[in-house]
Amino acid sequence: MYLKERIVAGETLLGAGIFCPNAEMIDWCAQGMDWIWLEAQHTHADWMTLAHCVHAAHAINVPTLARTWTHDLGTIERLLDTGAEGIIVPLVDTAEQAERIVSRCFYPPVGTRSFGSLQTERIEPSTDEWNKRIVTVVQIETPEAVENAEAIAKVPGVDVLNIGVRDLALRQNIPWVVDSEYSTLGDQIKHVVAAGRKAGKAACVIAQTPKSLAHAVKEGYQLICAGMDADHLYDAYQGMRKSLEKIENIRQKQERS
Amino acid sequence: MYLKERIVAGETLLGAGIFCPNAEMIDWCAQGMDWIWLEAQHTHADWMTLAHCVHAAHAINVPTLARTWTHDLGTIERLLDTGAEGIIVPLVDTAEQAERIVSRCFYPPVGTRSFGSLQTERIEPSTDEWNKRIVTVVQIETPEAVENAEAIAKVPGVDVLNIGVRDLALRQNIPWVVDSEYSTLGDQIKHVVAAGRKAGKAACVIAQTPKSLAHAVKEGYQLICAGMDADHLYDAYQGMRKSLEKIENIRQKQERS
Amino acid sequence: MYLKERIVAGETLLGAGIFCPNAEMIDWCAQGMDWIWLEAQHTHADWMTLAHCVHAAHAINVPTLARTWTHDLGTIERLLDTGAEGIIVPLVDTAEQAERIVSRCFYPPVGTRSFGSLQTERIEPSTDEWNKRIVTVVQIETPEAVENAEAIAKVPGVDVLNIGVRDLALRQNIPWVVDSEYSTLGDQIKHVVAAGRKAGKAACVIAQTPKSLAHAVKEGYQLICAGMDADHLYDAYQGMRKSLEKIENIRQKQERS
Amino acid sequence: MYLKERIVAGETLLGAGIFCPNAEMIDWCAQGMDWIWLEAQHTHADWMTLAHCVHAAHAINVPTLARTWTHDLGTIERLLDTGAEGIIVPLVDTAEQAERIVSRCFYPPVGTRSFGSLQTERIEPSTDEWNKRIVTVVQIETPEAVENAEAIAKVPGVDVLNIGVRDLALRQNIPWVVDSEYSTLGDQIKHVVAAGRKAGKAACVIAQTPKSLAHAVKEGYQLICAGMDADHLYDAYQGMRKSLEKIENIRQKQERS
C-alpha cells in the first residue's frame, strides 16, 4: 500500500525528520517509520547525497518526501528523479503557484513531468503507477497562504497541507517557542486544517515531543514528522549531561555528609 | 584548559558519539559537550568530511577524538592533521603496538609526528603545546589485550584505556546485550580499569543510557561517550512511535466506550 | 574544427551518452567519439563531478554538451562555465523560451553570458571564439513544441533540435517501445526535422541500437547520441547472461545424451 | 562590530577572493582579512563545500559573502543558510530585480526569508540580529544597470553596489585589460559610485594589484576584494619562474665570462 493510499485511507503516518542527510544513518534510524522527511531546504546536502539517502530509504522500505529549497520546476523534478515518493514545497502562497508546481510532479497525462530517471524506472516502470504514488505537500507559512488555504487545498494533485508554524509566526512578528504554536497561531492553524479537510486533503506538521504529537493527533494531522534528527540528538546529549550533573551532585552530597 | 589536562585533573568528561559524520549536525548537537567521538572505523565518511567535522567542532569549542580504522601510522597522522585533539585506536593488543602508534601522535622530541598541517599550525603553531594537548585512547578489546593491560597502560603517551566491551564479549563468545557488560565482563573490566589507574591513566567507555552512565561514573570512568547518534535517533523515533500507539490505543478505547 | 563548424558542414556526428557521470570512465570509454552527452537532467551528479567530466573529456579532445535540468539561466551558465562546448535544454516549448535561454549561452555582443570562468578562459580566452564554438540543442518534446517547431528553429543561436521521443509519446499517451518512435510519432518527427532543415538547423536524436542508428542517418539526423551508458551496460551484462545460459544448456544436453 | 556596521561606519574593508573554495585553504590564507568573497557563480564548488568554507571562515572570525550563480530565490536563501554574512548577486539590472532578491535575504518583518537553518540559528538565534548583519551586494554590470543605478541604489536592503567591470566592458564591446577599467569605463564607474553615495550605499570592486587598490581607495570604494586566489597563485608561480630565469641567465653569463 503506497504512502499516498494510506493518506487517503485516513491513517496517521509518522515520519523521521532527516535534517542531516547521511545514507549510513537513515537506514538505521528510520527503520519502521512510515515516511522520511528528507530536508534539502535549510541544509546543504549535495545531489548525490540526497540520491543516496533515497536509495538507503528504499533499502528499509520507507518512502521519502524531499523538501525542496526552490520553486524551480527542473530542480523539483530532479529531486523526484532520485526515486523519492514525493515533494515538500515551502512558501506556497497561491493556488497558481501550487498548480504550476504540482503539475511537474506527475507524469502525463496527469502532469508534465519528464520521463528518464533510471531510479524511478527501476523502482516502477509504469508512469501511471507513479502517478498513484507521488505525494505533494505544500507549505502554508505566510498570512497570504493562510488566506488562500481553501483555494490551494482545492488544486488537484495537492495532497497535503503542511503548516510552517515557525515561519508563520515570524511573518506576523509573533514570538515562537516549541509547543506554543497551538495557542498563538491556533485560529490560523484550525482554518488551514479545516480548508484541507473540506477539499479532502490531509494536514502535516512537525512534532518534536510526545506532547506536540498528542496535540497533532487530536487536531487531525495525518502526516506527522516525529521531530528533527539534529534536535533529537541535541536533546539526547543534553539529557545525558543532566544525568551526569545529577549523579555528581548526589556524590558530592554523599561526600560532604 | 585542554581536554588532556582535564583528564589528568580527574574530571568526568562527557562526549558526543558521532557515527554519522556531518559537519552541519555536529556544531548543533554537540554544543556544550566536553568532547566528540568522531567515528571513522565502522563508518565510511570521506577524508574532507572528517576534516570538516573537526572544523565544525572547533566552531563550538569542543575537542574531537577521531577513531581510526587502521594502525597504519601515516593514516593516523593524517587523521590528527585535521586538527583533532587526539585519536582512538581499536584493537591494541600489546605494549609494542601501543608504543609504535603513540609515538607517531606526538611531535619531536616526544614522538615522531611530522609537521606540516595547515590546520594544526593555525590552531596552535607550537609543537610543544600540541604535545600537551594530544590525547591517545587505546582500545582493549581482546583477551590478549586484557592480559597485557598493565603493560599497555604503562606505555608513555598512552592517556586513556577504552574497553571495547562488545568486541571483547564477541571474542569470548559471550552473548552481549546493552547494559549487560558489567555482569558478564565484570572482572575483566575491573582488571583493565585497575591497570590504568595504577599507571595513572584514565578509562573510557560508551554509555548509551543514564543507567549505563551511572554505572560508568561509579566505576571511575573519566571519558564517557554519551551514546551513539544513530542509536539515539533510533530511540527517539521509536519513542515517538510508541507515543503514537499509546495515543491511538486510548482513542480506540474511548471510541469503543 | 569545432563541433559547431562540423554541424554546419553537414557531418553526421556520433556522441557518447553519459548518464552516469564519472571522470574516470569518460576518458576511457568516449575515446574517438565526436561529442559527449553529459546528462544532468535525469541524474544527480554533483557540480564538481560534472566539471571534472568536462575536464576528462578535454583530455581526450572530445567536446561535451551538458543536458541541464532547469531553465534557470544562472544554472545553465554555470554548466557552460565548466568548459562545456554547449548545452542541451529539455522542454523548450516556445520561441520565447528558446530566445531567453539561448541568449545566455553566448558572450556579448551576441548574447548576455557573463565572463569569469577560469576553465573557459584557459581553454580559450577570446569570447568571440567561444561564440563560434557554443552549440545549443533545444528539446522538442511536447505537442506544443512540435507546433512551434518552425518558430523555435528560426531563433538565432539555436543550433540543433532534439526530439525527445519518449516524453513526446508520453504526453500524447502513446505507448513507447525502443525503436518504435518512427512509426508512432513519424509525422511529428518528420515535421520537426523539416522545420529545422528549413531554418538551416540540425536535428539530434538518441539511437541505442545499430537499427535506430541506420534509421536516424536515413532521416538526416546529424547529432546522434549513440545510446546511454547505463543501457549499454545492462545490455552487455544481460548478453553475457544469455551466453552463459546457452553454454549451460548445451552442457546439460551433452550430459543427458 | 558586524561587517555591515563597519560598512555603514565608512571603513575600507579588504576581502579575500576565494574562487577555489576549499575549507582547508580558507582558514589559513584569509586570516586577518575583513571579509571573504566566496565565489559560486563562475566556479563549481558543491553545496557542502560551500557550507564548509563558511564554517572555516567562522573559525577565523571572518564574515563570508557568497556570490550566487542565479537569481532563484530559494537558491540564494540556501546560500545564506550556510551562515554566510551576505550575498553578492550578479546581473542586477533593475530596481525591481533588486527588491525581489533583497527581500528574501532578510527575515520578517524586514523581508521574507524562511527560518530553519541550524547554522544561522547556532551562530545567532535572533532573526532581528541577523537582519542587522546581512550584507547584500548587487552587481551593476550592464549598460541597463548603469542607467538604473540610482533606482537600484535606493532599494531598501541593498547595501553595496559592485561594478562588474569586465562584463560591463564586454557588453559594450570595449577591450578589457587589468587595471584599465578606470580609463575606459571611467564615467560609468563614477556614475554608479555617485549613485550609491547619494543613496548612502557603499561601492565594491575587485583589486588584484596594489595599483588597483590605490585607485579603488581613492575613488571611495569601501568593500575591496583584494584579488582572486587563482590569479594570485598564477602570479606567484610565474614570479618564481622569472626569478629562476634571471638566476639562470646570470649563471650562464658568469659561465661564459
Next chain:
Amino acid sequence: MYLKERIVAGETLLGAGIFCPNAEMIDWCAQGMDWIWLEAQHTHADWMTLAHCVHAAHAINVPTLARTWTHDLGTIERLLDTGAEGIIVPLVDTAEQAERIVSRCFYPPVGTRSFGSLQTERIEPSTDEWNKRIVTVVQIETPEAVENAEAIAKVPGVDVLNIGVRDLALRQNIPWVVDSEYSTLGDQIKHVVAAGRKAGKAACVIAQTPKSLAHAVKEGYQLICAGMDADHLYDAYQGMRKSLEKIENIRQKQERS
C-alpha cells in the same frame, strides 16, 4: 541462498565488473546478476561512494565483492563494513598473507573482525550468520603465488582463487592480449585451478567476451566476472562508430553508382 552457499553448491555465478563505481548506475545495469565486482584497487572511488554502491546493490538483491587496494587489515574491514558480501584481495603470494587477511574478514570465534558497522548490523545482526556469508577471493598473480597455490588454497576461510592473468603475464614478461591467456599461461592457470579444486575452493576469472566466458566455464571457473563496465562501454560506442562507418560507406557507394 547466500552467494557463498551457491559457490559451495557448485554453481557458475556471473558478476558485473564495476570499475566506475556510481550508485545510480549499479542498480540499473547489474539487475539480475549473481554478484558485483566493486573495483577499488585500480579506481579512485571515495569511501562514501563505495558504501553507496553496496547500498544500491542491496536494493536489487545482488551481493557485492569489493576489491581492496591494500593488505592493510583495518582498510579491508572498513570495506566489509559497507555491508559488502566479501572481499577480493590482490597480490596474495603466500599462505601466511592469506591467513592474516582472511582472519580479519570473519567475526569471532572464526576470525578477528571487529563488530560495530550499522550497515552490517541492520542487514543481518547475527555475526554467526555473517560468517556463513562472507566470501573471500584471493588473487594469484605472481609466479611466487602460483607456486604457493596449494598452500594458499588450503587456508581455512579462503573461498575462491582468482587468477590475475594480466599481472601474472607481466611479471613473467609475457606479452598479453585479450583472450590469449589460456594459451600463454595455460599450465600455470591449470595448476592454480587444480590446487583450488583439491582444497575444495572455487576459481574466479574476468571474461570480457562470450568466447572468454565459454572457455572459463569449460575450465571450471565458478565465479566469472562478465567483463568490466568501462570496456563494455568502449566496445559499445566503438561498435556504433563502426555501424555508422558501414552506413556511410554504403551511402557513398550508392551515391557514386
Next chain:
Amino acid sequence: MYLKERIVAGETLLGAGIFCPNAEMIDWCAQGMDWIWLEAQHTHADWMTLAHCVHAAHAINVPTLARTWTHDLGTIERLLDTGAEGIIVPLVDTAEQAERIVSRCFYPPVGTRSFGSLQTERIEPSTDEWNKRIVTVVQIETPEAVENAEAIAKVPGVDVLNIGVRDLALRQNIPWVVDSEYSTLGDQIKHVVAAGRKAGKAACVIAQTPKSLAHAVKEGYQLICAGMDADHLYDAYQGMRKSLEKIENIRQKQERS
C-alpha cells in the same frame, strides 16, 4: 621529454606546490610549470579529488608528483594509478624502506606494480614506457635518514632525495624559521645533496621565496617546489593589507597636514 629524463639531463625544474587540491585551480595556476607537487600527506583531499587534479594537470601538460601520507604499498599504487608521474614519500629512513616502496612504483620486470588503471593505460599503454617516466622522491627528514643517505641514494629506482628541513630541524629540537635552514642544518643538507650526487640522484627542496630559490639553485637542487599555494595566498592577501595600511597612513598624514 619526460620529467624523469629532464632530471637526468640536469635541468632545474620548478614545481607548483598544491596543498589545497582543487582541479579547477590547478589547470589555471600551474600553467607553464615543470611539475606539480600534489600534497596528500598533510591535507585531506579525497581520492576522486586527487584523481581529478591529476586529470586537470594533464590538461595543461604538467606532470604531477603526489605526496603520499603513508608507506602502505597499495595506497601508493592507488595514488600512482591516478596517472601521476611519480610519488613523494615522507619519512624514508633506511635503504630497506626505500627499496620496498620503490619496487611497487614500477611495473615488472623492473618492479612489482600491478597493471589495471584505466587512466595510466589511456595515457600510455606501454608499461615499459611508464617505467621510463615514473619519478620517485624519497624524503630525508630524520637524523637516521641523514646517516643512511648514501645507502638510500644508491637504491635503484630512487630518483630524487628531498630534504624535509622542517621535520629534520624539529627532530633535533632546532628552532626553525623560513629561509634559515641553510645555516642551521647546513652540514646535514650538504651531506645529503652530496650523497645523492655521488649516486647520480637529484635533490629536491621547497623554496617559498626568490631568496630561497637562489640558494637552492646555487646548492644544486634540481627539483624545486616554488612554494606552497596556501602560503602564497596568505602572503598575497597580507601584502594587499600592508598596501592598504600604507595608503591609509598617507591619507591620514595628508588630512592632518
